[in-house]
Amino acid sequence: MPLLISLKIVPNGEFGLGNPIFSAPSINHWCGTDRLGRDVCIRTLAASGVALQVVFVAVSLAVLVGIPLGLLSGYIGGILDRVLVLLMDTLYTIPVLLLSVVMAFLLGRGILNASIALCVVYIPQYFRLVRNQTSQVKSELYIEAAISMGASPLWVIRKYLLKNVLTSVPVVLTLNAADAVLVLGGLGFLGLGLPENIPEWGSDLNMALVALPTGIWWTAIYPGMAMFVLVLGLSFVGEGLEKLISETSLQD
Amino acid sequence: MATKKELFKYTLSRLALLPIMLWIISSLVFILLRIAPGDPVDAILGTRANEFARESLRMKLGLDKPLINQYLEYINHLLHGNLGISLNTQEPVKVIISRALPASMELAIFAILIASLVGYLIGFLGAVKPEGKIDFWGRLFGIGTYALPPFWAAMLIQIIFAVLLGWLPIGGRLPPGLSPPAPFTGFLLLDSLLNNKIEIFISSFKHLILPSLTLGILLSGIFSRSLRLNLEEVLKKDYIEAAKSRGINETRLLVRHALPNTLLPILTITGLTVSSLIGGALLIEITFSWPGIALGLQEAINQRDYAVVQGIVVVISSLVVVISVVVDIAIAYIDPRVSY
Secondary structure (H helix, E strand, O other), X not given: OHHHHXXXXXXXXXXOOOOOOOOOOOOOOOXXXXXXXXXXXXXXXXXXXXXXXXXXXXXXXXXHHHHHHHHHHHHHOHHHHHHHHHHHHXXXXXXXXXXXXXXXXXXXXXXXXXXXXXXXXXXXXXXXXXXXXXXXXXXXXXXXXXXXXXXXXXXXXXXXXXHHHHOOHHHHHHHHHHHHHHHHHHHHHOOOOOOOOOOOHHHHHHHHHHHHHHOOOHHHHHHHHHHHHHHHHHXXXXXXXXXXXXXXXXXX | OOOHXXXXXXXXXXXXXXXXXXXXXXXXXXXXXXXXXXXHHHHHHOOXXXXXXXXXXXXXXXXXXXXXXXXXXXXXXXXXXXXXXXXXXXXXXXXXXXXXXXXXXXXXXXXXXXXXXXXXXXXXHHHHOOOOHHHHHHHHHHHXXXXXXXHHHHHHHHHHHHHHOOOOOOOOOOOOOOOOOOOOOOOHHHHHHHOOOHHHHHHHHHHHHHHHHHHHHHHHHHHHHHHHXXXXXXXXXXXXXXXXXXXXXXXXXXHHHXXXXXXXXXXXXXHHHHHHHHXXXXXXXXXXXXOOHHHXXXXXXXXXXXXXXXXXXXHHHHHHHHHHHHHHHHXXXXXXXXXO
């Protein structure tokens, strides 16, 4: 999407000074224009690029933090494990939107800040997933055999645990990405998240809400529809992956 | 089979963890608020305020004391139920929250009623005829309601029923002309009945329909999905086969034999979804300008009112944690098969 913008195929969504404001969908503006005269269609498309970018960074950060912590906690066990589990469980019970609202409120607006606010929400999920599998696999006979033969912890983790643990990550990752799109929209809707000049579905929808009682529906319909389609698509991909992985693991 | 003693032990251990979890939440909120980049004083007064105003605000907020003292004071206040004072309106945060909470709960109760009605109906009909037409649409409904952004769904419903058709009010809890009766329970429906004000009762009920319908339908997807999955699993069990071979008819089999066994897993899932319910509920409240917790939260965010944001987050998260622990314990008591 940023590529399309830079190639001038899709004009930048920020500007619309020459356009009439709140004009209904027409040949010139397929989805109408908003209160600043920006073309809703273009802005909605531009927002999809931004949303994907933020969500991708957020979920990758969560993976990068959650998985090592989970491996460590599951492998070492003991007090460290207990403390981390309690902490993560508590984080996990805090409502997703509320947690990211606090983070976004504190960090302020910005692409990286929004990503961090989102990633905090998903860290506990990877932690739990990886930690539970690690502590399960750890007690298997072949791991004990490897340790008794003098394998170093790092080697055991890399060689045996990581592979076992990683198979279920892609599914959670796509489903989380779907969820993160919704949460990012929620943040934007609350007036948090991305800076005002960056197109974002949630904040566009919040603006549309103000115009809604006067019968202006086009600013409300399209950004939400784009969000709906993206989340739906990501969830289908996630479910497909789940099927694929469970089938291939059955064949093994 | 769990013995009474084990059950008791489990309950105790869960209850013992509860205060620790609450402590973690409140400490977390405190730490986040203090280590966050940006000075709260800057956030409130702006960077151009003069030095005197800044210092006095700093003193008022207690920010001039060492961090550890601030923390101890904060925890001490929390233990006494003191959530601080709003920086914006100077009201105690507790008052703001307790004023807004009944409205949110009214909405949540109606939404859950609608969700269970719609969700269980769809899930049940789907499981009766797996791979049938209803099942297909029911499953699509389940995924679709998950993918719908809550505030967008709310706006669509507003466009259809309030703007285009004009059947129901677009938002709020009462029309501007009507003043609410003296708050007794805070639940407007109950209060108006208690005060014999039928007009207000009808009007507030009309205002409640759209938001609770939106939230209810969004949640019903989770309900229908979990009922469908669980029923399918139960129907594969041996005792169902046995009952079938004894010639018990299909409907009776479903209602008397299979359904009761799906209720526990569903209770578990419902307990787990409380936290996602809250996220959706917050956004729907704002869309319908429903004067609940969420509107208070949004206002506090826009005013950068740290104290109110902190109070609302601590209270809601604590509520969720308490509910999830209670659900866990309830399940352990009802279901003899749960191992712990």
